[in-house]
Amino acid sequence: xxxxxxxxxxxxxxxxxxxxxxxxxWVLDRLASHxxxxxxxxxxxxxxxxxxxxxxxxxxxxxxLRVIVTAVIGALVAVIVARTISFVVPFRVRPMFxxxxxxxxxxxxxxxxxxxxxxxxxxxxxxxxxxxxxxxxLFRRLAIPIMVYVAGWICLPRMYLGIHYASDIVxxxxxxxxxxxxxxxxxxFQSSIVGxxxxxxxxxxxxxxxxxxxxxxxxxxxxxxxxxxxxxxxxLAMSGLQHGFTHGxxxxxxxxxxxxxxxxxxxxxxxxxxxxxxxxxxxxxxxEESGSVVGENRGGNR
Numbered sequence: 001x002x003x004x005x006x007x008x009x010x011x012x013x014x015x016x017x018x019x020x021x022x023x024x025x026w027v028l029d030r031l032a033s034h035x036x037x038x039x040x041x042x043x044x045x046x047x048x049x050x051x052x053x054x055x056x057x058x059x060x061x062x063x064x065l066r067v068i069v070t071a072v073i074g075a076l077v078a079v080i081v082a083r084t085i086s087f088v089v090p091f092r093v094r095p096m097f098x099x100x101x102x103x104x105x106x107x108x109x110x111x112x113x114x115x116x117x118x119x120x121x122x123x124x125x126x127x128x129x130x131x132x133x134x135x136x137x138l139f140r141r142l143a144i145p146i147m148v149y150v151a152g153w154i155c156l157p158r159m160y161l162g163i164h165y166a167s168d169i170v171x172x173x174x175x176x177x178x179x180x181x182x183x184x185x186x187x188x189f190q191s192s193i194v195g196x197x198x199x200x201x202x203x204x205x206x207x208x209x210x211x212x213x214x215x216x217x218x219x220x221x222x223x224x225x226x227x228x229x230x231x232x233x234x235x236l237a238m239s240g241l242q243h244g245f246t247h248g249x250x251x252x253x254x255x256x257x258x259x260x261x262x263x264x265x266x267x268x269x270x271x272x273x274x275x276x277x278x279x280x281x282x283x284x285x286x287x288e289e290s291g292s293v294v295g296e297n298r299g300g301n302r
Contacts, residue, residue, distance in 0.1 A: 012165035016095045019160045020104030029107045032157040042154055043220035046131045051216070053138045062198070064138060067184070069194045071134020072219070074180035078130040082123040082175050094119040096162030103162065110161055122164045124222075125172030126179075128154050133180045 022028055035041070050068050058064070095101055097115055132150040136143035155173070158164045164172075183189050201208040218226060 008167050009165075012095075012167050013101055015166045016159065016162065017102060020102070020162075022160070023104030023106050026107050028160075029110075032160045033108060033110065035153055035157040036161060036163070039221050039224075042128070043222050046128065046135070047216050047220045049135055049138075050131075053135075065198050065201070066190065066194050067134060067137045069197050070183050070190070071131060071137070071180055072215070073193070074134065074183045075127050075130035075176065075219070077183070078126040078176045078179040079123045081179060082121050082126040082172055085121055085175075086118040086123070089118075089120065091118045092120040092165075092168070094163055095165055106161075112161075112163060114163065119164050120168045120171060121175060122155075122158070122168040122172030124158065125155055125164075125169045126176040127222075128176070129173040130176030130180045133177050137184070 050072070053064055054068055056064070094112075094114055094117075096103065096110070096112065128150050129147075132146050135146050139146070155164075155169045159166060159169060218224075
């Protein structure tokens with residue numbers, strides 16, 4: 001009797017082989033390649049929907065802001081969870097690099113620098129399904145079209161090109177849905193984290209939108225800059241462990257670690273500056289017969 005992992009692998013290979021039967025078509029190959037590499041209609045479009053809902057003038061604005069903040073945080077957490085699982089479970093070779101399967105012949109060269117990255121689960125599916133699940137709370141009538149769009153435009157090309165098996169996508173999607181659902185249902189998270197972020201937008205809008213722009217930019221570009229730095233650090237660490245660190249490698253590692261520490265220090269200083277800035281000024285209360293209360297900043301003039 002076939003065990004469950006073997007049965008899943010058999011189904012994955014059959015789906016990959018079936019999709020490979022369409023490979024070689026001039027239109028489909030280029031369409032799938034474009035869908036995989038174009039961030040505008042992936043992260044850009046999804047984040048645009050969130051910004052549209054954020055600034056939409058409706059009576060339920062507070063609820064929508066909470067859903068958006070929760071979905072964005074949930075998508076980031078889902079990626080971390082998916083990556084953590086990929087390091088814990090046994091390494092799974094992506095179908096495009098699996099020598100045990102028959103690979104389709106595409107009409108264009110298909111390359112991906114993913115040999116050292118486990119394919120299970122799909123962090124891309126976790127990220128986009130989490131965001132799509134959040135939009136379902138914002139636009140309930142569009143829930144099915146949104147999910148179909150994510151499945152057909154984002155997830156299916158990765159299976160067609162051999163970047164993921166079907167089970168990688170399903171597991172990643174489950175992580176994305178579960179993460180956002182748990183955070184939306186958690187009262188402590190909603191009051192302690194989401195509530196403070198929404199309040200931060202109201203009290204320090206200039207800081208909030210500057211940070212939100214950087215976060216949404218990285219999310220829309222699928223963290224290209226962060227991934228490049230992370231990949232360089234990982235390759236450097238693996239090379240150092242295998243062959244020993246050279247002087248140049250050590251300097252590069254110091255630069256990366258120094259830059260990371262600098263960013264953390266800036267974030268901490270900014271946090272305490274904002275906390276000090278929001279402190280209310282002290283009031284000097286004049287005796288009641290004077291009939292007035294004069295506000296005086298600490299060390300300031302009346």
